[in-house]
Amino acid sequence: MVELAKQAADIGIVVADLAAQRRFYGERLGLPYAGVLPLPGGEVHVYLCGESLLKLYRMGEGVPADAVPFGSRAGLAYLTLTLGDVDGTFADLQAKGVTILSEPGDFDGGVELAPPVGRMKARFALIADADGNMIELFEYRD
Numbered sequence: 001m002v003e004l005a006k007q008a009a010d011i012g013i014v015v016a017d018l019a020a021q022r023r024f025y026g027e028r029l030g031l032p033y034a035g036v037l038p039l040p041g042g043e044v045h046v047y048l049c050g051e052s053l054l055k056l057y058r059m060g061e062g063v064p065a066d067a068v069p070f071g072s073r074a075g076l077a078y079l080t081l082t083l084g085d086v087d088g089t090f091a092d093l094q095a096k097g098v099t100i101l102s103e104p105g106d107f108d109g110g111v112e113l114a115p116p117v118g119r120m121k122a123r124f125a126l127i128a129d130a131d132g133n134m135i136e137l138f139e140y141r142d
Contacts, residue, residue, distance in 0.1 A: 011076070013129075017131060020131070025129070043057075076133055080138050099128040106123055120140075123139040124136055
C-alpha cells in the first residue's frame, strides 16, 4: 500500500482545445487558477480543486493530443467533484450552458466498501467539459 502525503488525488487531463478547457474549468466551474508550468514539448495549466490539483496538459504546436509523454494517452475516463449541493450546482451550470449528460439522480451502491468509503449513497449528475470528458457531480447522502 502506498503512503499518501496528501489526502486527495491530483488529476491530469490532456486537452485538445486549451482555451475552451480553461474557460470551462476557470469561468464556468469557477476553479481558482494557480498558474502555468512549462514542460518539454508543452505546458500544464493548474487549477485548485479543493485539496486536489486539476492539471490541463497542452502539447506543443503541431503535437497531437494523443502523443503524450510517459506512455499516457489523451483524455480521461471521468472526474468526480464531491459537492455539498448537487441540485443547486447543476442548476447553476445548466444556466451557464454546460453540456448535460445526465440530470440529477440518486445512487445507492448497495454494498459496503472498505473503510473509509462504506456504503456509497449519493445524489449525482453528469456533465461534460469542453472536450466532452465526463464530469460526475457527486453529493454523499446518508
